[in-house]
Amino acid sequence: MASVCTMTAPICLVENQKNLLMVNPEALKILGNISQPVVVVAIAGPYRTGKSYLMNRLAGQSRGFPLGSTVRSETKGIWMWCIPHPSKAKHTLVLLDTEGLGDVEKGDSKNDLWIFTLAILLSSVFVYNSMGTINRQALEQLHYVTELTKLIRTRSSPSFGEVDDSAEFVSFFPDFVWTVRDFTLELQLDGRPITSDQYLENALKLIPGLENLVVTYVDTINSGGVPCLENSVTTLAERENAAAVQKAADHYREQMAQRVSFPTDTLQELLHVHEACERVAIAIFMEHSFKDDKREFQTKLLGIIEKNKEDFLLQNEEASVKYCQDELQRLSEPLMESISGGTFSVPGGHKLYLEALNKVKQDYELVPRKGVKGNEVLQIFLRSQAAVEASILQADKTLTDGEKALAAERAKNQAAEKEKELLRQKLKEQHQIMEAKERTFQENMAQLKEQSERELKQGTTLDAATKANALVSL
Known part of the structure; x- marks a missing residue:
C-alpha cells in the first residue's frame, strides 16, 4: 500500500553553507519513504518578497516555512515540506522554498544561479515570485534562465554536429507560474482588456534571447562539473528499476x-x-x-x-x-x-x-x-x-x-x-x-x-x- 507522507513542519533539503551546497540525509530519508506519485512545487525569486508566506498558504497553513520581518533573508538553501496533495488522491505534494535571489550579504551571484537551477531541475511546477509589475528589473532577474544552457546538459554525448541541446530543455523543464505580488495596474493593452496570461506573454517579449536526483545534482555542482540531465535520469532509473x-x-x-x-x-x-x-x-x-x-x-x-x-x-x-x-x-x-x-x-x-x-x-x-x-x-x-x-x-x-x-x-x-x-x-x-x-x-x-x-x-x-x-x- 502506498505510504502517506505528512510532515508537521518543513525541513532543510539542500543546505547552503559558505556557498557550498550539502544534501540533508534526514530529508533524503523522508523522500525515499514516499511511494506515492509526487507533485513537486518549487518557488524562487528575489529575497524578502514573501515566497515563504506563499508556500505556507499552498500548504494550507499560516506558518511553517520561516517568515522574515526584517531585510535579512530567513531561508537559506532549499527547504522541503511534504504533505498529502489537497486535490489529487494518493498523491504527495512536495513544496520547495528556496533561498532568495539577490541577497547582498552573499556576495557570490553564482550561488544564486545554482539555487535557481536546482529548483528548476527538481520541480514539476516552478513558481517565480516577484513584487509590483513585470518590468525590466523583474525580467532581468530572470536572466538565470538564459544561463541554464551553460550549466546543464541534456545528453552525456551530443550527437554529431550538435552545438547545444537547449531545444531539448522543454522536455525536462517544469510548468512555469509567475506570481506578481501587490499588482496594481489594470490588465489592458492598447486600450483592450487582456488576461493575465496575455500580460505575461507580452512582457516576456521585452527581452529576447526528481531523492537521488538531489544528491546527483548537488555533488556535480560542488565538484565544479556540469549537471547532465540524461546522466542523472539514467542513474536514477537504474537505481529505482x-x-x-x-x-x-x-x-x-x-x-x-x-x-x-x-x-x-x-x-x-x-x-x-x-x-x-x-x-x-x-x-x-x-x-x-x-x-x-x-x-x-x-x-x-x-x-x-x-x-x-x-x-x-x-x-x-x-x-x-x-x-x-x-x-x-x-x-x-x-x-x-x-x-x-x-x-x-x-x-x-x-x-x-x-x-x-x-x-x-x-x-x-x-x-x-x-x-x-x-x-x-x-x-x-x-x-x-x-x-x-x-x-x-x-x-x-x-x-x-x-x-x-x-x-x-x-x-x-x-x-x-x-x-x-x-x-x-x-x-x-x-x-x-x-x-x-x-x-x-x-x-x-x-x-x-x-x-x-x-x-x-x-x-x-x-x-x-x-x-x-x-x-x-x-
Whole structure:
C-alpha cells in the first residue's frame, strides 16, 4: 500500500553553507519513504518578497516555512515540506522554498544561479515570485534562465554536429507560474482588456534571447562539473528499476513459498499459483519502475521469475518422487516378503503373484496427492518387477508353454502401454507450461498497456486548474 507522507513542519533539503551546497540525509530519508506519485512545487525569486508566506498558504497553513520581518533573508538553501496533495488522491505534494535571489550579504551571484537551477531541475511546477509589475528589473532577474544552457546538459554525448541541446530543455523543464505580488495596474493593452496570461506573454517579449536526483545534482555542482540531465535520469532509473526488480522478485518467491504445498496434485495447480504470483510481481515492478523504456529491467525480472519457477517445478517433482517412493515401499513390503520367502515358487505361483502385484497397484492408486511423478514412480517399480515376474512365470509348472508365452506377451504389451501413457503425460505437461508462458506474455502486454495509459494521464502532475485555484485562493 502506498505510504502517506505528512510532515508537521518543513525541513532543510539542500543546505547552503559558505556557498557550498550539502544534501540533508534526514530529508533524503523522508523522500525515499514516499511511494506515492509526487507533485513537486518549487518557488524562487528575489529575497524578502514573501515566497515563504506563499508556500505556507499552498500548504494550507499560516506558518511553517520561516517568515522574515526584517531585510535579512530567513531561508537559506532549499527547504522541503511534504504533505498529502489537497486535490489529487494518493498523491504527495512536495513544496520547495528556496533561498532568495539577490541577497547582498552573499556576495557570490553564482550561488544564486545554482539555487535557481536546482529548483528548476527538481520541480514539476516552478513558481517565480516577484513584487509590483513585470518590468525590466523583474525580467532581468530572470536572466538565470538564459544561463541554464551553460550549466546543464541534456545528453552525456551530443550527437554529431550538435552545438547545444537547449531545444531539448522543454522536455525536462517544469510548468512555469509567475506570481506578481501587490499588482496594481489594470490588465489592458492598447486600450483592450487582456488576461493575465496575455500580460505575461507580452512582457516576456521585452527581452529576447526528481531523492537521488538531489544528491546527483548537488555533488556535480560542488565538484565544479556540469549537471547532465540524461546522466542523472539514467542513474536514477537504474537505481529505482534495480530496486523494483528486487522488490518484485522477492514478492514472487515469498508468495510462492507461502501458497505452494509440495507436492501439488497436478502441474496445473502449481502453474495457476505461479501465474497469480507472477501477475502481482509484474504489477509491483510496474508501480515502482522508472523510465524502463527499453524494458531491460522488466526482461531481467521475467528471467528471474522464470528461473525461480523452474526451481519450484523441480522442487515439486523431487517432493512427488520422494513421497511416492516412500508410499510404494510401504505398500509393497508384503509382496517383497512373499517373493523372498518363496511364496510364489509353487504350482500356480504366477497367478498368486499377479494378484499380490495388483493389490499393490490398487492400494497405490488410492494414495492422495501423489503429485506429478506418481505414474512415473509406479512405472519404474513395475519395470523392476519384470524380471521377477518372468522368473515366477517360467517356474510355474501348472502352465503350458503356450500359456506362458501368452502371459509374457501380455506383460510386455501392458508395459509398453504404460510407457505410452507416461509420454502422453509429459507432452501434456509441456503443453501446459507453454500455455502458461503465453498467458504470462499476454498479461505482461496488458500491464504494459495499462502503464503507458497511466503514464499519459499522470504526465502533467499538476493541471492548470489546480495551479490556478491554488494561486487565486491567495
